[in-house]
Every structure is written in C-alpha cells, then in structure tokens.
Amino acid sequence: MSLSVYVHIPYCVKRCGYCDFNTYTPGELKNGSESVAAVAEGYVDALLAEIRLAHRRLGRREISTIFFGGGTPTLLPAEHLGRVISALEESFGLTSECEITTEANPDSVDADSLVKLRRAGVNRISFGVQSTKAHVLQVLDRTHDASRVGAVVREAKSAGFGSVSMDLIYGTPGESLDDFMxxxxxxxxxxxxxxSAYALIVEQGTKFGAAVRRGELLMPNDDETAEKYVKLDEKMALAGFDWYELSNWSKPGHECRHNRAYWLSADWWGLGAGAHSHIAGVRWWNFKHPQKYIEKAASESSPSAGNEVLSEDEKSVESLMLQIRMREGITINSLTPEQRSMLEQFNSRNLFESESWSAGRLVLSLEGRLLADQIVRELLSSGD
Ligand SMILES: C[S@@+](CC[C@H](N)C(=O)[O-])C[C@H]1O[C@@H](n2cnc3c(N)ncnc32)[C@H](O)[C@@H]1O
Ligand code: SF4
Structure with missing residues (x-):
C-alpha cells in the first residue's frame, strides 16, 4: 500500500484571530527575537532526521501524496521544501503521479517564488483566501487584502501548477449572503x-472566541449559514465543479488525493511539530512546540509525544464519521444492525440520495449534507 506524508510548517507572520492551529509567530519563538528565516534551517534539518527515522521504521514504501500544511509553509524558501521532497524521494520513492501540495497565504508568494516551488517539485497549491470582502477579512484578522488574489492564482497557473485550489470561510460575523456570493x-x-469552503468554527482560547463570548461579535444563525452552503453548492455545480466531500468541490480529476487518503483511513506519516500519523491502525502525535520537536528529532530520537492503538470499534466509528461526508458515501452493509434500523426515518426525511440508497449505499442528499453532523451523532448513539 502506498504512503501519504503530511509535513507541518508551524510558522506564521501573524496569528489570525480565529485560528488555533499549531503555529508560532516570530515574536512567540524562543526569546522573541527569532525570525522565521533564522529558525527555518534547523527545523528543516529536524524534518530530514524524522524522514530517516520513518525510513528505518517502514522500509522503502512508495509515496503517492505529500502535503505541506501549516502554519504557512510558503514562508520557508522553496529550496527548503525541495530538500524535504528530495529526501522523501531518496528514502521512499515517489509514485509517478505523486501529488505534492503546499498551502499558501496569498501574500506569502509571488511569481518568482511560485516558479521556484514548481521547480522544487510542488505540483498543487491551495491558497487561503477566506473572503474577498475587506470588512470580512478584517474580522478574520487576516494579513492579506483581496487585491493580490487574482494575480497569485494566475501566476500559479503560469508557473505550471497542475491544480490550483482556494479555501473560503463562510459565516463570519458581519458577512451577508451577498458578501459570500x-x-x-x-x-x-x-x-x-x-x-474548499468551511463554516467558521469558534475556537475557545482564540482572540476571536473571546470576542464572541463577550458579545462583541455575533455569530450568524444556522439557517443563514445553511443558505450560504446551498447557494454555494448550486453555483459550484453550474460552474462544472462536483462536490466530492461535504466541504470540497473540484473539476473532474482535481480532487485532493491527500485528503481522500485521510478520509479513507489510509496510512500517512505526519512529519513536524505537532503532526499526527496513522499507520496500520496506530496513531501517534509529535511534540507540539517547534523547539522541543527540533531537539528531539535532530538528536535522532523519536519526536513522538504519545500514541494510541485504535480498537476495531474506534476504527468503525472513525470510518463512518469521515466516509459519510464523501460523495461515494458508505455501504449500508457496513452499518451495525442498530444503525440499519434507524435508516427508514432518515429516508423519510430525504436525507440520502434515493438512487444510491436502492443500490445499497448511503450518499447524503443536499438536505442530508446540511444535517451531516446530526446524522452521524444519531447513528453513533443508536447502540447506546
Ligand atoms: C490552518 S490554515 C493553513 C494555511 C494558511 N496559513 C491559511 O491560512 O490559509 C488552513 C485552513 O484552515 C482554516 N481555518 C483555520 N482556523 C479555522 C476556523 N476556526 N474555522 C474554519 N476554518 C479555519 C484557514 O482559514 C485555512 O483556510
Ligand atoms: S495564516 Fe493560516 S495557519 Fe496562520 S494563523 Fe492564519 S489561518 Fe492560522
């Protein structure tokens, strides 16, 4: 079985108010005087050490997808990402169609760096755009304005990226339906x-979460958020993009294979600070702080901070939660008898597509997609 590799780059120029990902700004690093450039080389050396460790553990196993996520991977010079790709290629080998993605903030790349990323081997790029409305970007506390977005997407195409993706967020306080459309x-x-379009999640412990708690920002109600999703889905279909997971739409052949590997519970190794791995039913996670991660990995010890072996029940719950969100859905036969006995009531609410239902598969209808979390909750509580 081929392998997927996630590479976490835990640095950002500034923390967006809503984000609680494992990322650090220059001011938060070490004694506060470190720039990202100053720590980047040590971090990449640690990633290379972890690749050697992965190779000792797994032996040679071809890699079919690599994903640089963050943080902001494009804050590192493209050559650094290239060193990681080359080390993975030497140790494991890459499949001929290996998908290599990087996330990028629109203000973290330009025509020149995009060409360098292509030369380094990256062939897919995902821009975190979130919104093109200035007042929405301001509430989200983003560093970019929308003016560079058109240019970077075109520059990425000219640089030869095979797939260009964009992330949007909907449901930001103050965003109207027209703003989102x-x-x-x-x-x-x-x-x-x-x-990819995700509804904004209020994370406790963030600046944004605190403002919502104090009542300074008002989250939209579920109906407003659902209306945005329905209108978005309609527009995407008209433009030739199919949904293939609840929050993801693509032109044919441009689905993100790396994310599909996660959702199908394939094997992946997560390199870097705080990264999670999943190999053959065992899950583990690395130390979160980059400095601790560097110390561990660079001394050729395991940077893992903990692990767990998934039981058969946990594996089934996880598969259900992830796969029901996908366009292929799940087979009715994979459900427990208790879960199957609940299906009639879902069917009477038109939550699943009727054609797939007749063929023995559960595929969420548009109404079902709006209620996906509730459906999963009800299915999982059926055995209680
Ligand atoms: C963690 S970021 C990393 C890539 C890049 N730094 C960026 O901001 O696009 C990946 C995606 O997660 C989204 N994200 C982070 N926190 C979120 C939240 N609380 N709710 C919804 N999306 C969130 C970001 O907006 C972004 O599109
Ligand atoms: S740029 Fe991306 S990773 Fe960094 S804080 Fe903002 S959303 Fe989080």
Whole structure:
C-alpha cells in the first residue's frame, strides 16, 4: 500500500484571530527575537532526521501524496521544501503521479517564488483566501487584502501548477449572503480547479472566541449559514465543479488525493511539530512546540509525544464519521444492525440520495449534507 506524508510548517507572520492551529509567530519563538528565516534551517534539518527515522521504521514504501500544511509553509524558501521532497524521494520513492501540495497565504508568494516551488517539485497549491470582502477579512484578522488574489492564482497557473485550489470561510460575523456570493463569484472567475469552503468554527482560547463570548461579535444563525452552503453548492455545480466531500468541490480529476487518503483511513506519516500519523491502525502525535520537536528529532530520537492503538470499534466509528461526508458515501452493509434500523426515518426525511440508497449505499442528499453532523451523532448513539 502506498504512503501519504503530511509535513507541518508551524510558522506564521501573524496569528489570525480565529485560528488555533499549531503555529508560532516570530515574536512567540524562543526569546522573541527569532525570525522565521533564522529558525527555518534547523527545523528543516529536524524534518530530514524524522524522514530517516520513518525510513528505518517502514522500509522503502512508495509515496503517492505529500502535503505541506501549516502554519504557512510558503514562508520557508522553496529550496527548503525541495530538500524535504528530495529526501522523501531518496528514502521512499515517489509514485509517478505523486501529488505534492503546499498551502499558501496569498501574500506569502509571488511569481518568482511560485516558479521556484514548481521547480522544487510542488505540483498543487491551495491558497487561503477566506473572503474577498475587506470588512470580512478584517474580522478574520487576516494579513492579506483581496487585491493580490487574482494575480497569485494566475501566476500559479503560469508557473505550471497542475491544480490550483482556494479555501473560503463562510459565516463570519458581519458577512451577508451577498458578501459570500461575491467571494464565490470572484473565486470562480479565476482559473481554479478546486475549492474548499468551511463554516467558521469558534475556537475557545482564540482572540476571536473571546470576542464572541463577550458579545462583541455575533455569530450568524444556522439557517443563514445553511443558505450560504446551498447557494454555494448550486453555483459550484453550474460552474462544472462536483462536490466530492461535504466541504470540497473540484473539476473532474482535481480532487485532493491527500485528503481522500485521510478520509479513507489510509496510512500517512505526519512529519513536524505537532503532526499526527496513522499507520496500520496506530496513531501517534509529535511534540507540539517547534523547539522541543527540533531537539528531539535532530538528536535522532523519536519526536513522538504519545500514541494510541485504535480498537476495531474506534476504527468503525472513525470510518463512518469521515466516509459519510464523501460523495461515494458508505455501504449500508457496513452499518451495525442498530444503525440499519434507524435508516427508514432518515429516508423519510430525504436525507440520502434515493438512487444510491436502492443500490445499497448511503450518499447524503443536499438536505442530508446540511444535517451531516446530526446524522452521524444519531447513528453513533443508536447502540447506546
Ligand atoms: C490552518 S490554515 C493553513 C494555511 C494558511 N496559513 C491559511 O491560512 O490559509 C488552513 C485552513 O484552515 C482554516 N481555518 C483555520 N482556523 C479555522 C476556523 N476556526 N474555522 C474554519 N476554518 C479555519 C484557514 O482559514 C485555512 O483556510
Ligand atoms: S495564516 Fe493560516 S495557519 Fe496562520 S494563523 Fe492564519 S489561518 Fe492560522
């Protein structure tokens, strides 16, 4: 079985108010005087040490997808990402169609760095655009404005990226339906092949979460958020993009194979600070702080901070939660008898597509996609 590799780059120029990902700004690093460039080389050396460790553990096993996520991977010079790709290629080998993605903030790349990323071997790029409306970007506390977005997408295409994706967020306080649809129209006016759109999650412990708690920012109600999803899905279909997972749409052949590997519970190794891995039913996670991670990995010890072996029940719960969100859905036969006995009531609410239902598969209808979390909760509580 081929392997997927996630590479975490835990640095950002500034923390967006809503984000609680494992990422650090220059001011938060070590004594506060470190720049990202100053620590990057040590971090990449540690990633190379972890690749050697992975090779000792797994032996040679071809890699079919690599994903640089963050943080902001494109804060590192492209050559650094290239060193990681080359080390993975030497140790494991890459499949001929290996998908190599990097996430990028629109203000972290330019025409020149995009060409360098292509030369380093990256062939797919995902831009965190979130919105094209200035007042929404301001609430999200993003560093970019929308003016560079069109240019970077076109520059990525000219640089030869095979797939260009964009991330949008909907449901930001103060974002109207028209605001969101304008962002979608703008995205669709550009040469993208893939779009991810996530409803904004209020993370406790973030600046944004605190403002919501104090009542300074008002989250939209579920109906407003659902209306945005329905309108988005309609527009995406008209523009030739199919949904292949609840929050992801692509032109044919441009689905993100790396994310599909996660959702299908394939094997992946997560390199870097705080990264999670999943190999043959065992899950483990690395030390979160980059300095601790560097100390561990660079001394050729394991940077793992903990692990767990998934029981058969945990594996089934996880597969259900992930796969029910996918366009292929799940087979009715894979459900427990208790879960199967609940299906009639879902069917009477038109939550699943009728054709797939007749063929023995559960595929969420549009109504079902809006209620996916509730459906999963009800199915999982059926055995209680
Ligand atoms: C963690 S970021 C990494 C890539 C890059 N730094 C960026 O911001 O696009 C990946 C995606 O997660 C999204 N994200 C982070 N926190 C989120 C939240 N609380 N709710 C919804 N999406 C979130 C970001 O907006 C971004 O599109
Ligand atoms: S740029 Fe991306 S990773 Fe960094 S803080 Fe913002 S959303 Fe989080």
């Amino acid at each position: 304008e962002s979608v129209d703008f995205a669709l006016s550009l040469p993208i092949d893939h779009l």
